[in-house]
Amino acid sequence: MPSPQAQKHALERIPLARFGKPEEIANLAIFLLSDLCPYQTGDCVTMDGGEWIAGAGEFSDYRKVPRETLKAGFDAMKPKKG
Numbered sequence: 001m002p003s004p005q006a007q008k009h010a011l012e013r014i015p016l017a018r019f020g021k022p023e024e025i026a027n028l029a030i031f032l033l034s035d036l037c038p039y040q041t042g043d044c045v046t047m048d049g050g051e052w053i054a055g056a057g058e059f060s061d062y063r064k065v066p067r068e069t070l071k072a073g074f075d076a077m078k079p080k081k082g
Contacts, residue, residue, distance in 0.1 A: 013051050014050065015053075016049035017049075018049065020048070
């Protein structure tokens with residue numbers, strides 16, 4: 001995280017109030033590759049501590065950024081003429 005404040009804010013959006021652990025991702029991968037999961041052939045699995053279901057998606061914080069700041073950022077991404 002870029003700052004302790006950013007980390008605190010990110011954790012506030014997660015209902016489980018913690019970040020995921022590498023072994024939790026590994027456990028999912030092992031399950032999906034195992035004989036316990038023969039019928040699942042393709043899927044997107046969300047592992048975010050309940051953040052998505054609580055409505056606090058990855059880009060939700062952009063609502064807090066002043067509109068003029070967003071506009072300046074998007075304007076900077078436009079192709080240059082010439």
